[in-house]
Amino acid sequence: MTVPGSGPSTEAPQGSTPVIELRGVSHRFVSSQSESVHALDNISMAIARHEFVALVGPSGCGKSTLLRLVAGLIRPTVGSVEICGQRVLEPRDEIGIVFQRPTLLPWLNVLDNVIFPIRHKHGAVDAASRQRARELLQLVHLADFADKKPDELSGGMQQRVAIARSLLHDPEILLMDEPFSALDALTRDAMSFELLRICRQRPKTVAFVTHSIPEALLLADRVIVMSPRPGCIREIVQVPLSRPRTLQTMLDPAFNETASHIRETIFGDMVMA
Amino acid sequence: MKLRAISARPSSATWSWPDARAAWRRVRNVAPPVATLTALIVIWEAACRIFPIPPYVLPPPSAVFSSGANVPAMLWLGHVAATLEVVIIGFAASILVAVPLAMLLSASKLLSRSIFPVLVIVQSTPIVAIAPIIVVTLGTGILARIVIAFAIGFMPLVISTATGLQATPLELIELSRSLRARRIREYLQIRLPFAVPYIFSGLKVTMTLCVIGAVVSEFVAADKGLGYFILMSTSYFKVAQAFSALAVLVATSLLLFQLICALQRGLFPWSLPKYPPA
Numbered sequence: 001m002t003v004p005g006s007g008p009s010t011e012a013p014q015g016s017t018p019v020i021e022l023r024g025v026s027h028r029f030v031s032s033q034s035e036s037v038h039a040l041d042n043i044s045m046a047i048a049r050h051e052f053v054a055l056v057g058p059s060g061c062g063k064s065t066l067l068r069l070v071a072g073l074i075r076p077t078v079g080s081v082e083i084c085g086q087r088v089l090e091p092r093d094e095i096g097i098v099f100q101r102p103t104l105l106p107w108l109n110v111l112d113n114v115i116f117p118i119r120h121k122h123g124a125v126d127a128a129s130r131q132r133a134r135e136l137l138q139l140v141h142l143a144d145f146a147d148k149k150p151d152e153l154s155g156g157m158q159q160r161v162a163i164a165r166s167l168l169h170d171p172e173i174l175l176m177d178e179p180f181s182a183l184d185a186l187t188r189d190a191m192s193f194e195l196l197r198i199c200r201q202r203p204k205t206v207a208f209v210t211h212s213i214p215e216a217l218l219l220a221d222r223v224i225v226m227s228p229r230p231g232c233i234r235e236i237v238q239v240p241l242s243r244p245r246t247l248q249t250m251l252d253p254a255f256n257e258t259a260s261h262i263r264e265t266i267f268g269d270m271v272m273a
Numbered sequence: 274m275k276l277r278a279i280s281a282r283p284s285s286a287t288w289s290w291p292d293a294r295a296a297w298r299r300v301r302n303v304a305p306p307v308a309t310l311t312a313l314i315v316i317w318e319a320a321c322r323i324f325p326i327p328p329y330v331l332p333p334p335s336a337v338f339s340s341g342a343n344v345p346a347m348l349w350l351g352h353v354a355a356t357l358e359v360v361i362i363g364f365a366a367s368i369l370v371a372v373p374l375a376m377l378l379s380a381s382k383l384l385s386r387s388i389f390p391v392l393v394i395v396q397s398t399p400i401v402a403i404a405p406i407i408v409v410t411l412g413t414g415i416l417a418r419i420v421i422a423f424a425i426g427f428m429p430l431v432i433s434t435a436t437g438l439q440a441t442p443l444e445l446i447e448l449s450r451s452l453r454a455r456r457i458r459e460y461l462q463i464r465l466p467f468a469v470p471y472i473f474s475g476l477k478v479t480m481t482l483c484v485i486g487a488v489v490s491e492f493v494a495a496d497k498g499l500g501y502f503i504l505m506s507t508s509y510f511k512v513a514q515a516f517s518a519l520a521v522l523v524a525t526s527l528l529l530f531q532l533i534c535a536l537q538r539g540l541f542p543w544s545l546p547k548y549p550p551a
Contacts, residue, residue: 010328045519071451072451073450073451090453091451091453092450096452097447097448097451098418099444099447099448100444101442101444103442103444103445103448105445105463105466106544107466107541107543107544116462117448117452119462119465120448120449120452120454121454123451123458148275149543151543165281177491217487233538
C-alpha cells in the first residue's frame with residue numbers, strides 16, 4: 001500500500017513505475033451543437049501502482065473525459081496516455097470501470113450481471129468465472145442477493161453489484177466516474193468505507209472522479225484539483241492522512257485543513273471566472 | 274357477496290384479504306369501461322326505437338346482433354381466418370423487415386442518412402391510395418393483400434425499434450466497448466433487450482395497422498375476409514350485417530392486441546412499467 005508522503009508533488013511517489021501516465025494531453029471534441037469544445041488542456045500526471053487518486057473539480061472540467069481517455073474509449077487530440085508504459089490506443093484488459101449510475105441489465109439477476117462482462121466478451125462463461133463472481137458478491141456483502149433482479153435492490157446495493165462487475169476480470173486499474181453521486185448522503189458514506197475495505201483486500205490502482213471534497217479526502221492518497229474550460233490541473237494535493245481511514249479520519253484537523261485548502265483552490269477560481 | 278364471488282379462484286381454496294383486494298381492484302378497472310359501453314348500446318337501441326331512423330341508415334344493436342347470429346358460424350370462421358391470415362403474415366413480415374432495418378439504421382450514420390428519407394416518403398404515401406396499384410402489379414391473390422398490410426404496418430415498428438436501440442444507457446455501450454466485445458453482441462446482449470419495451474409499443478401499433486391494411490386490401494381485391502364481407506353486405510343494403518362484421522373485426526383486432534400484451538408480460542416481465550397506472 002502506498003504511504004502518503006508529506007509535501008505536495010506533481011509526480012507519482014518516487015521509486016515506483018507509474019501505472020497510468022498522461023503526457024501533455026489535450027482533448028477537443030465537437031459537441032452535439034457542433035461547437036468545438038476544449039475539454040482538456042495540457043494535462044500531465046502519473047499514478048503509481050496501487051495508488052488511489054481522486055479527481056475533483058466543478059462540472060465541465062473534463063474529469064469524465066480524462067477517465068475515458070485512460071479507459072481508451074476516446075483518443076487525446078494532443079499528447080499521449082500510457083498504461084504500464086504502453087501507449088493506450090484502444091480499451092485494455094487492465095481496466096475496470098464503474099459509472100455514476102449502476103447501469104445493470106434489468107433482465108439478468110445479480111449474479112448474471114456480475115458475470116456479464118465475461119459472457120459479453122467471450123460469449124460463454126466458465127465455472128471459474130462463475131465462482132469468482134460469487135466470491136465478489138461476498139466481497140461486496142451481497143452473496144444472499146445473487147438470484148435477485150436489480151430492481152429488487154436499493155441504489156447502494158446496485159452500485160455494489162456494479163463494483164463487483166468491474167472487478168470480475170481482476171483489473172489492475174479501477175476507473176470510477178462519480179460512482180456514489182447518485183446515492184443519498186448516508187449510503188454514500190457507507191459506500192466510501194466499503195470501497196476502502198475492498199481496496200484493502202484487493203489492492204488496485206484507482207482513479208476516482210467526484211464532486212465531493214470530503215469523499216476525495218477520505219478515499220485518496222492524492223487529490224487532483226481541476227479547473228474548467230479548458231480542463232486543466234490546478235493543483236495536486238497529497239492527502240496527509242494515515243491509513244486505514246476510519247470515521248475518526250474525518251475528525252482529524254488535517255482533514256478539515258486540506259478540505260478548506262482544496263475548496264479555496266476551486267472557489268477562488270470560480271469567483272475569478 | 275360480489276367480492277367473494279369474483280375472488281374465488283379455482284386453484285386457491287383459502288380466501289384471504291389480498292385476494293379480495295385484487296379482485297376489487299379488477300372490478301374497479303373493468304367496471305367503468307363496461308358500464309360506458311353498455312350505456313352507449315342502450316342509448317343507441319333507444320334512439321333507433323324512439324326516432325324514425327330507417328334501419329338501412331342505422332340499424333339498432335338488437336338487429337345487428339340478430340343478423341350476425343343469422344350468418345352461419347362456418348361462414349364467419351372462413352372470413353375471420355382469411356383476414357387473420359393476411360394480418361399475421363403481414364405482421365410477421367413487418368417484424369422481419371423492421372427490426373433488422375432499425376438495427377442497420379442505428380448502426381450506421383451513412384445508412385441512416387441514405388435510407389431514412391426513402392422511409393419517410395413511403396410513410397407519407399397514403400397506402401390506401403396505392404392499394405389498387407399494388408393489386409394491378411401483384412394480382413388479386415393473397416400476396417397483394419399481404420404487401421398492402423405490410424406496407425401500412427411496418428413503419429411504426431422501424432421507428433420505435435430504432436428509438437429503442439438508441440435509448441440504451443451510454444454507460445453500457447462504453448462497458449461493451451471497453452471489453453472490446455464484438456459489435457453483434459453489443460446489439461444482441463445490450464441494445465436489443467433494452468429496446469424491448471419500445472419494440473412492443475411498436476408491435477401494438479403495427480398489429481392494429483396490419484388489420485387496417487388487411488381490410489383495405491380486401492376492399493380492393495378479395496373474395497373472402499371480413500373487409501370483403503362488409504363490402505358485400507353494404508352493397509346489398511344489409512347494413513345490420515355489415516355492422517355485425519365490423520363488431521367481429523373490432524373483437525379480432527382487440528384480441529390480437531391483447532395477445533401482444535400477454536406475450537410481453539409472459540416473456541419480458543421486466544420490460545413492463547414498475548407501477549401500472551391506478
